Amino acid sequence: MTTRGQRIGAAMLALIGALALGAPFFAPDSPSVQHADLAYAPPMRVRIVHEGQLRRPFVYPVHVVDRLERRFAADTSAPQPIRFFSDGRLFTTSAAWFALGADPLGRDVLTRILYGGQLSLSVAAIAVLVTLVIGALIGAVAGYAGGRVDRALMTLSDFIVILPTAYVLLTLRASMPLTLSTPAVFWTMVGVLAAASWPLPARGVRAIVAAERRQPYAEAAYAAGAGPLRILLRHLLPAAAGHLATQAFLLFPAFILAEATLSYLGLGFAEPSASWGVMLQDSARVATIVEAPWLMTPAIAVVFAVFATHLLTRDQAPKT
């Protein structure tokens, strides 16, 4: 049975996933185009009234008035109509249009949030998959083997679970080369997240496998001559599917936050690629936050995605 909250959460997740996947269509600009003369340009409002007359949606283009003080003025004499479904984009204008302002390099923040979603969400999703596979394997081995193997693996996982995640992630990541290409960062981050988080699914899978392997159906499979691998994969692991699904939805938001934090700290993705954490780096300086608060809008994307997942799982066990 699904509650209203769960349906809203699922819809929010689907929305943000679709926006990220369809970024080339939804974004008004390209994530790497720099308008050097429009660095730190403030958000431009969509208007419909020009000189007292109603018009199709348009924006006033801005130009820089004082580069040092970062003052901008809107050119109210030349409204730029927003064109829909042109150039393969949902909406765009002929001059630069920053719906959520521009970043320090004069790139459109909205565009980069949409493209950033691709990196931030995919690294979290892939890391969840890898974590579940590793956790399920280790849990299954521990539960099936029992005895000394079980004790060793579970002591290790108890140990990892108790450690503060931020310290573990930072230390693991810092023990690798600091500057890497974007794909290398991607897989490093997946590996680091999985290494720090596999015990969570593993403990549950171990308990389920240890209980299920004494069930008559597992004994029957053994009696019929099935090997341990076949019993595990075909008979026991399906029993843990529900547990793994729950874990997936608990890990996903945690990994989105981890990406944002690692990238913010300079240990994740790096310029010029766009991810939510990389974008938040722009607001690291206090002076910048005050002058250009719109640089913090990627935080809204992060909270939106995490909140959606929490809504979806609110009736399941809390993250502990």
Next chain:
Amino acid sequence: MPGFLLRRIGRAVLLVIVVSSAALILVHAAPGNPCSEIGDDQARARIECGRLGLDRPLIEQYARWVRGAMTLDLGQSIRYNRPVAALLAEHVPRTLMLGTAALLLAVGAGIPLGVAGGAQPDRWWARIITAVSMLLVSVPPLITSLVLLLIAVRTGWPIGGPDVPADAGAWSRIGITARSLMLPALALALPIAAMLERLQARAVADALREPCVLAGLARGISRRRAVWNHALRLSLKPVLSILGIVVGSVLSGSLVVEIVMNWPGIGALTYQALLGRDLFLAAGCAAAASTFLAAGVLASDIALASVDPRLREP
């Protein structure tokens, strides 16, 4: 009980040893030469390197570090060129302060709100509490810090570590420290308060369905007493059992908050040590952080065991 206590203390000590050794080995394994962090002067760097023993094989450095650690000599920081123990003595109290303040705020807000909300989930105020804490659980310390920083700059609230003038009296010293502690503590406490509130609300709702509470209500005790006396006690067990995890998330959170809000504690020091390949400093920080953690886990174990004697066995 004494046997149980000894076993748990032994486990805590083991945790500290394993964690700090792992940090030392991981930072040593990192690419790049710690000697290159000393300075631009090649010849001086090599001499300095030899003096700190950084050119020896890992196993030798490790043995030396362990021998030193027995006498609380945690080696020398490369970046600061000071003993690690002295650096820790400066930074540990600040993290301890931040963590304690945040924990007090989080428990003080999260537990009562959770009890109130869990007891009457259909009231309008309970719905607001639930909605707010659902939202706050989704906001990591990174973002609470950034938002609070923005508010602080707009209102002129002091940011950064306590900037205490040397000639300040005891009271103004405390005042200045408390003022600058407020924001980082709040940034750290908000997500944890929300987590505790959610957990406590669920635990109270479950406890109110327990037969003993129902029996009390049937016997005619007031609803207020049933909630705040009977159900609260029953609901403390699930909350106490995650105390170790709470201490872990306070540590995790303080790492981020300290860096973002420029609060010079263990977290900020760890970050510098990791980026600078400062291996003895990193190991020292790991030792300090894991001591906090071990203390939290130990406290959680003892609290649980005193609530539920069955847990004393293994």
